[in-house]
Amino acid sequence: MRIVKLLFALLLIGSFLVFVAQNSILVEVSFFNYRGYTPVFVLVLISALIGFLIAFLYFFPREIKLRGTVDNLREGAKSLNRGFLLKAEHHFQKNSLLEPLLCLSLYEREETSKMLSLKSPLSAYMLLKLHLLEQAEEKFKRTLETDQENLLALKGLRDISFLKGETDRSVEYQERVLKLCEKWDKENQKRVLAELLAFLWRTNKEVETAEKAFDLYRTPLTYSVCIISLFDQEKKKDATKLFEKSFEDNLQNEVLTLLLAEEPTLTKLMDVIQKREQQISKVVLLMIYLRLGLFSKVKSLIDDVPDYYRCLAMLFMSHRDEERTCAKAFNDLLYLWECTCGVRYKEYTPLCPNCLKWNKLELKI
Structure with a gap:
């Protein structure tokens, strides 16, 4: 490598000497009241030097600032990786460009x-992650005032x-999200919008809302709402026919669980x-028959379900008021939906209030 550098330096010197030898003719130079003669190569070198100085003076302050930012980023990231959050904040605070990393440290x-x-x-x-909804909402709205596509x-x-x-x-916000999101996130955001529309149907009961939700994305919730x-x-x-279609998508257990509150359906x-029956979970079947009071059907399933559900069924079928009261208490403790964050819910929700993740709840029976 040193030999290459040496050869390159010699090449530059040789080229310079050739340039001097070929451009040693004197030329007249005028600048305001000054008038004189100088070799062509000197004039060219002075012009090049002046051009270099102008560029240097223009970019040098920016380079200093950029180096400072890079140094703060390097030291801050090093401190963050080592778990020294306060030291990391000290570096990130020095430049507004590093605010996102500062947010991470402050959140921790x-x-x-x-x-x-x-x-x-x-x-x-980060404020939203800490469940400070009012403060987060105010800052988000302020952001949208200056950037409508954030x-x-x-x-x-x-x-x-x-x-x-x-x-x-x-739903309105999610429709805008779906238009702006990147390709890799498109399917996930379509599912979010579909489930939001399904939730909206519960209040407005509009046929178009249920149909749009199901057409957008097939989930247990959109199936149940459309049915x-x-x-x-x-x-x-x-x-x-739509209910039978849920078996093709292997969503029958989730759909039926969502329909437990709908006795007429x-x-x-x-x-x-x-x-x-053979394609439906024994636990789900048991819950359906208990809900509809079909105790003869329940008895045929008691030996095929876990102990918790067996006890629940026996208490519900009891003729004693005390045991039936216990059955209702047991039923109130039945949380069939579990998020990947570990929190369980009695009712299905597309957004987990604990971890704020969408579509992460699964049926746990």
């Missing part, structure tokens, strides 16, 4: 007061609206349920 230390003073939308996201702010406001029970507004909607329209054949589906 739960320094909410400092996060409120930051401009980065990531600080609002995906982080739109997602944050969608989540906050849903948690507040403002499903219609959450109920079809029965409400007295389209029994269509509803039955379960009654109308009994022919299909009995015909396809």
Whole structure:
């Protein structure tokens, strides 16, 4: 490598000497009141030097600032990797470009007061993660005032609206998210919108809402909502066909669990349920028959279910008031849905209020 550098230096010197030898002719130079003669090569070198100095003076301050940013980033990242959060904050605070990393450090230390003073939308996201909804919502809205297509702010406001029970507004935000999101996230965001529309149907009961939800993405929730909607329209054949379709997608257990609160719907589906008993979980069947008071059917399943459900069934079938009261208490403790974060829920929700992740609940029976 040294030989290459030496050869390159010799080549430059040789080229310079050739340039001097070929451009030693004197030329007249005029500048204001000055008038004189100088070799051509000197004039060219002076011009090049002046051009270099102008560029140097223009870029040098920026380079110093950039080096400072890089140094702070390097030292801050090193401290963050080693777990020294306060040291990391000290470096990240020196430049506004490093605010997103500063947010991460402040989030780990739960320094909410400092996060409120930051401009980065990531600080609002961290406040949301700490379940400070009002503060996060205010910062997200402020971000949208200057950047209407800020995906982080739109997602944050969608989540906050849903948690507040403002499903219609959450749907509006999610429609904007779906238009802006990247290709890798498209399918996931379609599912989120579908389940939001299914939740919205529970309040507005509009046929179009249920149909749009199911057409957008097939999930247990969109299946259940669309089935109920079809029965409400007295389209029994269509509803039955749709229920049978859920078996093709292997979603029958989740769909039936979501329909447990809908006794009229379960009654109308009994022919299909009995015909396809072998494809339905024994626990789900037990819960359906208990719900409908079909105790003769329950007795045939008692030996095939876990102890908890066996006890629950026996208490429900008891003729003693005390035991039936215990059965209701047992039923209130039945949390069939579990998120990947470990929290269990009695009712299905597309957004886990604990970890704020979408579509992570699974049926645990």
